[in-house]
Amino acid sequence: MSRNESKVLNMTSGNSLKQIVLFFMPLLWGNLFQQFYSLVDSIIVGKGISDKALAAVGATGTLNFFILGFVVGMTRGFGILFSQSFGKNDYEKLNAYIKSARKLCIVIGTIATVLCIIFLQKMLLFMKTPDDIIGDAYSYYIVILIGILITVLNNLEITILQSLGDSRTPLFAMIWSSIANIVLDLFFIKVVGTGVCGAAIATLMAQVISFCICMMKIKGIDILKINGSSKEKEVKLIVELFKIGLPVALMNSITAIGAMALQYFVNLMGSAYVAAYSACMKFASLFEQFGMSVGLSMMTFVGQNVGAGKYDRIRKGVRQGLVLSLIVNIPLIMLMIFVPESLARMLLSDSETIGYCKDFMPVLGVCFMALGWLFVYRYSVQGLGNTVIPMVSGVLEVAMRLIVGFEFGKNSFKNIAVAETAAWIGAFVMLMIAYYYLMNKFEKNP
Numbered sequence: 001m002s003r004n005e006s007k008v009l010n011m012t013s014g015n016s017l018k019q020i021v022l023f024f025m026p027l028l029w030g031n032l033f034q035q036f037y038s039l040v041d042s043i044i045v046g047k048g049i050s051d052k053a054l055a056a057v058g059a060t061g062t063l064n065f066f067i068l069g070f071v072v073g074m075t076r077g078f079g080i081l082f083s084q085s086f087g088k089n090d091y092e093k094l095n096a097y098i099k100s101a102r103k104l105c106i107v108i109g110t111i112a113t114v115l116c117i118i119f120l121q122k123m124l125l126f127m128k129t130p131d132d133i134i135g136d137a138y139s140y141y142i143v144i145l146i147g148i149l150i151t152v153l154n155n156l157e158i159t160i161l162q163s164l165g166d167s168r169t170p171l172f173a174m175i176w177s178s179i180a181n182i183v184l185d186l187f188f189i190k191v192v193g194t195g196v197c198g199a200a201i202a203t204l205m206a207q208v209i210s211f212c213i214c215m216m217k218i219k220g221i222d223i224l225k226i227n228g229s230s231k232e233k234e235v236k237l238i239v240e241l242f243k244i245g246l247p248v249a250l251m252n253s254i255t256a257i258g259a260m261a262l263q264y265f266v267n268l269m270g271s272a273y274v275a276a277y278s279a280c281m282k283f284a285s286l287f288e289q290f291g292m293s294v295g296l297s298m299m300t301f302v303g304q305n306v307g308a309g310k311y312d313r314i315r316k317g318v319r320q321g322l323v324l325s326l327i328v329n330i331p332l333i334m335l336m337i338f339v340p341e342s343l344a345r346m347l348l349s350d351s352e353t354i355g356y357c358k359d360f361m362p363v364l365g366v367c368f369m370a371l372g373w374l375f376v377y378r379y380s381v382q383g384l385g386n387t388v389i390p391m392v393s394g395v396l397e398v399a400m401r402l403i404v405g406f407e408f409g410k411n412s413f414k415n416i417a418v419a420e421t422a423a424w425i426g427a428f429v430m431l432m433i434a435y436y437y438l439m440n441k442f443e444k445n446p
Contacts, residue, residue, distance in 0.1 A: 009165025058278020087307025302383025
């Protein structure tokens with residue numbers, strides 16, 4: 001095995017299931033470590049400060065999804081062009097895309113930072129954040145917003161590695177950043193006594209560590225040392241990147257709007273419900289990493305094989321991805337349905353708030369498989385190079401959350417969960433149909 005081959009994974013030949021699993025496992029553990037330090041962060045905030053402090057951090061969750069989801073979604077969209085160029089063995093174009101993407105990320109990250117800091121207070125007020133937690137929510141999230149640029153660049157470097165089939169280095173980066181985040185959480189909150197701001201500072205410092213690890217790895221990959229393009233061509237590449245990345249970014253933000261609508265309904269119920277919702281969605285976010293990791297594996301697999309023109313291999317790989325998603329999600333579904341109280345007690349102390357979780361979480365569990373398969377089809381469609389249809393699926397998710405949430409969720413916490421799962425099912429059906437339509441189209445007109 002050559003030096004280059006040891007650092008990348010070409011998924012266009014060989015045993016497809018083996019390659020998907022080999023890519024999936026480090027990707028899963030990396031995503032789990034990222035969620036793990038987020039969960040520990042919540043435990044330290046909830047147990048180390050108060051349930052209201054946890055509610056304050058949780059109240060920014062959907063806002064975080066809206067803002068960071070946009071800029072991070074943009075980088076993930078860039079990865080589609082990276083993986084397709086790699087599948088074609090067009091390393092000169094791959095390097096040109098990467099060079100242009102870095103410049104574009106710096107511009108987008110800077111603009112997003114300035115705009116979000118200016119409008120943060122208004123956004124929290126618009127979402128009806130309860131008066132007893134809005135101060136801590138602002139203090140926490142303003143720190144996160146200051147570090148948007150490092151978050152964007154970190155995710156771009158991770159995307160570059162994953163597009164080349166390297167999911168191990170991002171795992172290594174996640175492990176070290178997670179450890180650092182936990183230690184720094186304890187230091188800032190328990191020792192220094194910075195409150196919720198300390199948790200935000202720890203998160204940003206962990207991002208810096210991850211970024212440095214990924215950058216060091218990328219510098220050692222020989223195929224990424226080829227010269228880029230001229231300035232005239234670079235403008236064209238930036239346009240291409242923007243066209244494929246913008247729909248992914250918008251998809252994340254549009255989906256977040258639906259989540260913000262549900263957060264709005266929960267906020268009207270009071271801080272106890274906000275704390276319960278934060279705890280439930282924290283576990284949902286953790287558990288969805290299994291299905292999302294399968295989906296992200298499919299995006300790289302499909303992207304590389306589109307570049308190589310191997311559509312039969314894509315169909316086979318997606319079928320295997322659906323089965324893999326089923327296998328990894330069944331244990332999680334059982335936990336959400338049968339032991340929601342035990343899960344809630346890991347984050348919360350108040351018995352009333354825990355009771356709310358017992359009603360909410362099993363509803364998510366019953367429909368959780370739809371979310372897993374949604375990820376497989378969504379990222380497969382993106383890997384095919386179509387980012388508009390997944391964006392439209394995000395619009396459908398918003399519509400489902402708004403309609404069901406408005407009709408049933410205004411006065412019932414349990415029905416908020418029904419609105420969430422309705423969005424999953426609607427988007428899953430749409431993306432499944434879109435995938436098979438696009439595959440038939442590709443095979444008729446390769």
